[in-house]
Amino acid sequence: MPAAPMTLFAPIEPYQTHQLKVSSIHTIYVEECGNPQGQPVLFVHGGPGGGCEPWHRQFFDPRKYRIILFDQRGCGRSTPHAELRENTTWDLVADMQAIRKMLGIERWVLFGGSWGSTLSLTYAITYPQHCKGLILRGIFLLREAEIRWFYQEGTSWLYPDAWQPYWTHIPEAERGDLLKAYYGRLTSPDPAVRLAAAQAWSVWEGSTARLIPSADGAARFAEPQFAEAFARIECHYFMNKGFFERDGYLLARAHQLHGIPGIIVHGRYDVICPLRNAWDLQRAWPQSRLNIIADAGHAASEPGIVAALLDATEQFATLE
Ligand code: STX
Numbered sequence: 001m002p003a004a005p006m007t008l009f010a011p012i013e014p015y016q017t018h019q020l021k022v023s024s025i026h027t028i029y030v031e032e033c034g035n036p037q038g039q040p041v042l043f044v045h046g047g048p049g050g051g052c053e054p055w056h057r058q059f060f061d062p063r064k065y066r067i068i069l070f071d072q073r074g075c076g077r078s079t080p081h082a083e084l085r086e087n088t089t090w091d092l093v094a095d096m097q098a099i100r101k102m103l104g105i106e107r108w109v110l111f112g113g114s115w116g117s118t119l120s121l122t123y124a125i126t127y128p129q130h131c132k133g134l135i136l137r138g139i140f141l142l143r144e145a146e147i148r149w150f151y152q153e154g155t156s157w158l159y160p161d162a163w164q165p166y167w168t169h170i171p172e173a174e175r176g177d178l179l180k181a182y183y184g185r186l187t188s189p190d191p192a193v194r195l196a197a198a199q200a201w202s203v204w205e206g207s208t209a210r211l212i213p214s215a216d217g218a219a220r221f222a223e224p225q226f227a228e229a230f231a232r233i234e235c236h237y238f239m240n241k242g243f244f245e246r247d248g249y250l251l252a253r254a255h256q257l258h259g260i261p262g263i264i265v266h267g268r269y270d271v272i273c274p275l276r277n278a279w280d281l282q283r284a285w286p287q288s289r290l291n292i293i294a295d296a297g298h299a300a301s302e303p304g305i306v307a308a309l310l311d312a313t314e315q316f317a318t319l320e
Contacts, residue, residue, distance in 0.1 A: 004314035006307045008058035020102060022073070022095050023086045029077035030070040030099055034062035039132075039317050040105045042096065043069040044112030044120045046138075046300075049233030051076025051226070055301075059111065059309050064317040068108075070099060072119075075229040082229040084187070084236045089243040093123050100130060109316050111309075113137035113300050114273060115234075118242065118250070121281075125256040133319045134262040134288075135312045137305060138270055138298045139277040141250045142242035146277065151179050151238070155208055155271045162207035169200040183239050186232045195224055198231035205230075211269045211297040254284035261319065262288030263312040265305060267296030 014031035021027045034057075041060060045052050052069045060067045071078040073087045073095065096119075100108065109132050112120035117136040124131045140146065149155060156163040167175060174181040185197035199222045206221030207213060221227060241247065262285060266278035275292065282290040291312075293304040300309070 004307075004311040006303075006310065008055060008306060008310070009060065009062060010058070011054060012057050012062050014057075018102065020095075020098060022098055023091070025080065025083060025086050026073045026091075027079050028070055028073060028095055028099075030068065030102075032103070033057045033067040033069070034060060034065045036066055038062075038064050038066040039319070040066045040068065040103075040108040041313070041316075042099070042108055042110050043067065044096075044110060044116035044123075045069075045072065045076075046112075046114035046116045047075065047230055047234055048072055048092075048115045048119070048237050049075045049082075049230040050115070051078075051229070059306075060313050061317060065313070068099065068103065070095070072233075074233050081225070082232045084232060087233065087236065088240070089119065089122055089237070092119055093126055096123050097127065097130075106130065107132045109133050109135065109319065111135045111313070114140050114298065115237075118142050121250050121254075121257075124260060125250065125253045128256055128258075128260060131260050133316050134257075134260060135265075135309065135316060136262065136281075137265040137300060137309060138273050139264060139266055139281050140273045141248075141277050141281065142238075142244065144241065144247050146273065147179065147238050147241075149274065150205075150208075150272055151182075152177075158271050159208050162204060162213075166200055166204035169197065179235065179238055182231070183235050186235050194232070195228060198227040199224070201231035201235065202227040205234075205272065208271050209297060209299040210302055211267065211295060217299070251280060251284050254281065257285045258287070260287060261316075263315065264288050264290045265293065265308040265312065266290065267293045267298060267302065267305060269296065270298040272298040 016032040018030040110120040170181040202221040206218035296302040
């Protein structure tokens, strides 16, 4: 097998784009890149509410893959922007089925990081017959302990500097439940209250994503259009516990993944989604392999993570 490249493939443009109406309110943006006859792969972005970016196309050899990307409800180029109504995990799973059918694909590879891993796992557990294989990074299982770790107490002990603006944005009396306090502000009728909360929420996440933080990396998270969708949609999903029927739902249903090959890539120093998540998932899913990256945090763009993901897409390019 030829060695996988260490850096992303060259930038590409879609050969086809779609606006798919998925509910009375929502229309989602879908694009296809690479080789129309290639291995179908669905890129599942993070957040929820993060949207796709052009460089996300570059994890896949465009000669070997039919690369499908979509912006989930309420974010990126999907409309209406930052909308929370008719926006649940199960709506997104249904949207993925609608995309699959629209494109005439029977089985595909799923590629998702962070919330993209959560949603890919939910889809695969619901529709294993349509999944050839899963490539997952920065595993997020949306358990209550994981939400508490990042938004209430945990990462705060490692990043007290970045934590300061996040928790002082909320008055002392409300700090016992920061998620709830943010939810109130993120759904305020006052656009200024919404935006300030969205920026504080979003910058917290942007400041903690990489092993070695970069100033411009966090700056994008303060951008109003991005922050509003990202913070509102994330907080809405987490207030609703991912819309799962119980805590630990994904691990409890992991047996549904039996027979689906998986490659899990996770940074040792991921403080948004601790390595324990990937460990627990691997143990519940014997057909997966866990690749721990010794010198990386949570971000998809860190060098060791990029190299491991490129190696994974090279391996799955010919999966039957
Ligand atoms: N949210 C984790 C997540 O899915 C708890 C995520 N974090 N940052 C991102 O996604 C983007 C880089 C996609 C914005």
